[in-house]
Amino acid sequence: MRVNLSRNGDFSIRGEWLKVKKITVDDILIPKLTFATGNEAIVYGALLANCRFFAGYPITPATEILEGMAKYLPLLDDGICLQMEDELSSIAAVIGASWNNFRTMTATSGPGFSLMQENIGYACMTETPCVIVNVQRSGPSTGQPTLPAQGDVMQSRWGTHGDHYVIVLYPNDVQESLSLTIRAFNLADKYRVPVILLSDATIAHTREKLIIPNQKEVEIIPRVPVTIDVSKYHPFRTGFVRPTKVPEMDRFGDEYHTYLTGLTHNWKAYPTPNDQEVHEKLVKRFYEKIRDNRDDIITYEEKYTKDAEIIVVSYGIPSRSALVAVENARQKGHKVGYLRLITIWPFPHKKIYNLSLDIKKFLVVEMNLGQIFHKVNEYSRGNCEVEGFFKIGGKIPTPQEIFKMIKKR
Amino acid sequence: MTSTIEYLRNNYLRNDLLPSIFCPGCGNGQIINYVLHAIDELKIPKNNIVLVSGIGCSSRIPAYFDTDGIHTTHGRAIAFATGIKTTNPKLDVIVFTGDGDLAAIGLNHFLQAIRRNIDITVICINNENFGMTGGQASPTTPMGSFTATTPYQSIEHSFNLAFLAKTAGAPYVARWTTAHSREAINSIKKGLKKKGFSFIEMLSPCPVSGKRFKSSHEYINYYLNNSIKYSDKFRDETSSHLFSSLEECFITDHEGKIIIGEIVDIDKPDFHVLYKKLKEAAKNEFWKSRQ
Amino acid sequence: MIIKIYENLCKGIKGCGNCIEVCPKKLFINSGNLNKKGYILPKIVNPNQCIHCKKCELICPEMAISVLEESG
Numbered sequence: 001m002r003v004n005l006s007r008n009g010d011f012s013i014r015g016e017w018l019k020v021k022k023i024t025v026d027d028i029l030i031p032k033l034t035f036a037t038g039n040e041a042i043v044y045g046a047l048l049a050n051c052r053f054f055a056g057y058p059i060t061p062a063t064e065i066l067e068g069m070a071k072y073l074p075l076l077d078d079g080i081c082l083q084m085e086d087e088l089s090s091i092a093a094v095i096g097a098s099w100n101n102f103r104t105m106t107a108t109s110g111p112g113f114s115l116m117q118e119n120i121g122y123a124c125m126t127e128t129p130c131v132i133v134n135v136q137r138s139g140p141s142t143g144q145p146t147l148p149a150q151g152d153v154m155q156s157r158w159g160t161h162g163d164h165y166v167i168v169l170y171p172n173d174v175q176e177s178l179s180l181t182i183r184a185f186n187l188a189d190k191y192r193v194p195v196i197l198l199s200d201a202t203i204a205h206t207r208e209k210l211i212i213p214n215q216k217e218v219e220i221i222p223r224v225p226v227t228i229d230v231s232k233y234h235p236f237r238t239g240f241v242r243p244t245k246v247p248e249m250d251r252f253g254d255e256y257h258t259y260l261t262g263l264t265h266n267w268k269a270y271p272t273p274n275d276q277e278v279h280e281k282l283v284k285r286f287y288e289k290i291r292d293n294r295d296d297i298i299t300y301e302e303k304y305t306k307d308a309e310i311i312v313v314s315y316g317i318p319s320r321s322a323l324v325a326v327e328n329a330r331q332k333g334h335k336v337g338y339l340r341l342i343t344i345w346p347f348p349h350k351k352i353y354n355l356s357l358d359i360k361k362f363l364v365v366e367m368n369l370g371q372i373f374h375k376v377n378e379y380s381r382g383n384c385e386v387e388g389f390f391k392i393g394g395k396i397p398t399p400q401e402i403f404k405m406i407k408k409r
Numbered sequence: 410m411t412s413t414i415e416y417l418r419n420n421y422l423r424n425d426l427l428p429s430i431f432c433p434g435c436g437n438g439q440i441i442n443y444v445l446h447a448i449d450e451l452k453i454p455k456n457n458i459v460l461v462s463g464i465g466c467s468s469r470i471p472a473y474f475d476t477d478g479i480h481t482t483h484g485r486a487i488a489f490a491t492g493i494k495t496t497n498p499k500l501d502v503i504v505f506t507g508d509g510d511l512a513a514i515g516l517n518h519f520l521q522a523i524r525r526n527i528d529i530t531v532i533c534i535n536n537e538n539f540g541m542t543g544g545q546a547s548p549t550t551p552m553g554s555f556t557a558t559t560p561y562q563s564i565e566h567s568f569n570l571a572f573l574a575k576t577a578g579a580p581y582v583a584r585w586t587t588a589h590s591r592e593a594i595n596s597i598k599k600g601l602k603k604k605g606f607s608f609i610e611m612l613s614p615c616p617v618s619g620k621r622f623k624s625s626h627e628y629i630n631y632y633l634n635n636s637i638k639y640s641d642k643f644r645d646e647t648s649s650h651l652f653s654s655l656e657e658c659f660i661t662d663h664e665g666k667i668i669i670g671e672i673v674d675i676d677k678p679d680f681h682v683l684y685k686k687l688k689e690a691a692k693n694e695f696w697k698s699r700q
Numbered sequence: 701m702i703i704k705i706y707e708n709l710c711k712g713i714k715g716c717g718n719c720i721e722v723c724p725k726k727l728f729i730n731s732g733n734l735n736k737k738g739y740i741l742p743k744i745v746n747p748n749q750c751i752h753c754k755k756c757e758l759i760c761p762e763m764a765i766s767v768l769e770e771s772g
Contacts, residue, residue: 020692028695053496074691080495080684085521089488092481092518096461096492099479100500104492122482252459252477252493253500259472261480270426271472271480414757414766428708428762433715433739438761446758588722590758616715626717629759 023075029212036210038177038203042133043068044210045181046105047076048218051131053104055082055093057112060145061201062135065107078102087112091119095128099260101223101251103185107133110152111142113159120194121160124286126260127236127247129188129195129223131181136200136316138394147394148200150316150367156196157345163283165290167191167297168345170198172319174208180342182218187297189223191289192246198344200367202317202396223249230255237267238285245289290346298348301340304330308337310406311355313376314365315341318397322365325402336406341372349379356380363405364388365397417445421455423475430469434625436613437467439587440534441474444503447597458501461490463510466541467534467613470505484514487522490529498528498681501601508535512548512568523577523606528679530600530607533570536615537649544618551650551665553658555620562659569649571610575673580605582673584639586612586632589669596671605679612667621664631664639670701750702768703727705742709764712739718759725749728756 025047036044042065046054054069056062066083073079080097084090087108094104108116113134123130136152138144152159156168167187171180181197188195226233226248228241235258238247250258263271264279272278290297304326305311314322319340326338339355341348352375356362361384364373373388380386389405391397418424422441431437448458458476462468463486471478481489486504494502511519511533522529538556539545545558548568555562571584581603583596593611600607614628615621622628637643637651650665652658658665712735713720719728719742727750731743756765 020689021696023692023695027699053492055492074684074688075695078496079688082491082495084488084491085517088485089491089518089521092485092488093492093495096479096481096489097496098492099477100493100496102496118482119485126479250477253457253497255456257455257476257478259478259480261472262482263480271469413768414763418763428711431761433711434718435761438763439718439759442758442760442763445763588759590755594758624715624717625761626713626721629718629721 022077025076025215028072028075032212032214034210034212035207036174037064037205037207038171038174038199039064039135039205040068041174041177041210042107042181042197042199043072044212045178046131046185047072048213048215049103049182049185050220051103051105051185052076052078053080053094053097053102054106055084055090055097055104056106057084057087057090057108059109059112061137061204062107062109062133064204065133065135087115088119091116091123091132094130095119095123095126098128098130099252103129103189105131105133107135109135109137110139113152113155117160120166121162121164122262123194124160124164124166125262127192127286129192129249131184131188131195131197133197133199135204136198138392144394146201148202148317148367148396149392149394150200150318150371151392152198153344153368153371156198163287165286166194166196166345167290167343168196168198169342170316170344171203171342172316172340173203174206174210177203178210178212186219186221190221190246191293191297192223192249193290198316200317226250226256234267235259235269236265236282245285245292294346297343298346299342300348300351301338301342303338305337305339305355307335309335309360310363311337311339311359312363312365312402312406313339313341313372315344315372316367318365318367318391321397321399322402324399325406328399328403329406334406344372347375347379349375352376352379353381356383359384361385361387365402367391367396412449417449421445421448421475422473426473429473431466432617434614434616435466436534436536436587436611436615436625437470439590440467440505440532440611440613441470443590443594443597444532446594447601450594451598451601453501453601457499458503459493460503460505461486461493462505463507463515464541465507465510465539467505467507468510484510485518486510487515487518487529487531491522491525491527494527494529495680495684502529503601504529504531506531506533507540508533508537508549508570509539509547512570516548520573520577523574523579523608526578526580526605526677526679528604528606528681530597530609532597533608533610534613535570535610536613536619538615538619540615540618544620549649551658552648553660566647567649569647569668571608571672572647574608578677579608579673580675580677581607583608583671584610584612584669586636586667586669587614588629588632589636599674604682605677632667635664636667636669639668639672643668701747701752703744703747703750703756704766704768705744706762706764706766707735707741709762710735710739710741711762713742714740716761717742718761719756719765722755722759724753724755725751
């Protein structure tokens, strides 16, 4: 397609001009059984989840997500993909577009994720649903751009300033990259919170078998719209129409006028930065709407833990080595269990506590210098030993290395 | 039949929030006045309006309007507005921003949105300092000024934001002061009607934090007596105030002349129009490849 | 012409005073009175000389001045 822009502003597009038939996601995503990388799976998952706006900036190892969305979104009705000038404007455009009743997403890696933090805080404060993909690479700073790491786990929870709550999910293979992307959008809309989907350079670029569902097989849990009488509408009043701490969500351009601000605001959305009680009530509600629904949000994979003496806790790419190591150890008679976190935040502290009562040791395997390790330690409450196996530098912990740690007394 | 002031206030503003928090004489109130006149004269429906702002005194303006509004982070208003406008091109998106918000931290987003020719109207309320934080120097503070962060006079040149917008390629650019009421209203109307990025820079009084004068009427008097209409001879100018020499900047009480007027008014296809065509062509190629 | 000044909205002639500055007929002067917030209010002299230019309506930052046709 070539666009000719003449001086006086009218233009023509070379190529045939037909009244084109609508394209659906099922038309694009064929064949249904394919090989795909983790990044491609995230793109497919987003399209199936009805994501129709993407704004991003190229960064290794997340660039393929931007490119995939740039290729497919223009084919869909309402689909828009923008390459913005930096990561700050990417997340800003994503938040703005979300208020037009769009499901929106952006994708980046460590350096870009650090830039996005201010606006992620803004999304928390205005309770804007959006999905932020962070394909982790080795840091800090420019680090090892093409190699995996898990150094952003604490940052994904606490990266932005102030008391806030986000949901963080982390798949460990290509199929789960697709399904967790769909879940990320559903959780974002249900709880009106930014959801961070972590991945890493290995899952992003490894090609594996992928089964792509049909659009109608995908469960979409949309955000709850405002239906109350206009004169009774207040943007942040909860518990009036439904017994929930999540307010119904308006969209721009209708008769409900919503004012959003990053300042502390009351339930009428008027800025009230000097009111202690209003602030406390508002920020506590951000916590409560997630905390009260932990059972709905938290998922993990648990294997061989019934009689285990040691449990290997892991997530993301090293969990694949961990599972092989645990199964080898079981064959050799060691009483080892396997716990893989799928929801990283909110942290499954009840599960950790309950397991800690019956075991001798947790072995936390991470590709950082200890981030989830401290959480496991905290919630074991001294009931058992907690040891960490930390590997940084871009090489994934091998099953042999983990097995050695399991064997050692 | 033009609407009365009472009608404008009652119909468009959240009256339970008035009088506003703005300082006595602040130019923000005048901008609200002009925007209300412009919206009303164009009969733009309230439901269709989205006001976007960054951080600063001028960015508190959207709170007073009974429309959708979004008060975002410092310097990023135009990036948010890009997301809002591209996903719903039918909306009338007006961005309120200040000189610090736009020209310091937000300069990149400003220029990029012009490059994309997003159809929004940006009103930059230029009081030539960072007002909310107490009067620090901003990129539009005239050279030689004494401010909170330039106690020994400013030695940096100042941007003329309207000329920057012109160089970047904006199809509608105007620069007025708040003393030029009718011209400002007409420019805002033109900007709202124009398809493409419209930029209206409004020089505005800051009696409390600005170091020039202590009351608004002195600013109004200065604006009325020190303005020159834009003409082609100023085409290569880059700074916000005209001085006859570099030395003149540093002599106190020498204010320099302000260039005002409609700087650019051309037609240029906006982002949405091109994106629509792009989508049709992409869909076309898709079906052809599947044959 | 009736020129109405909304006293509760006015923020005073000391920090503002725009109306006094722009009226071509110089119809606004210092009234010497304060409103509830302590701002010094302006007042109108000779309203029959008003030429209905509405510069005061436009220049007021609080939209506190309204120029209306005298009715009946």
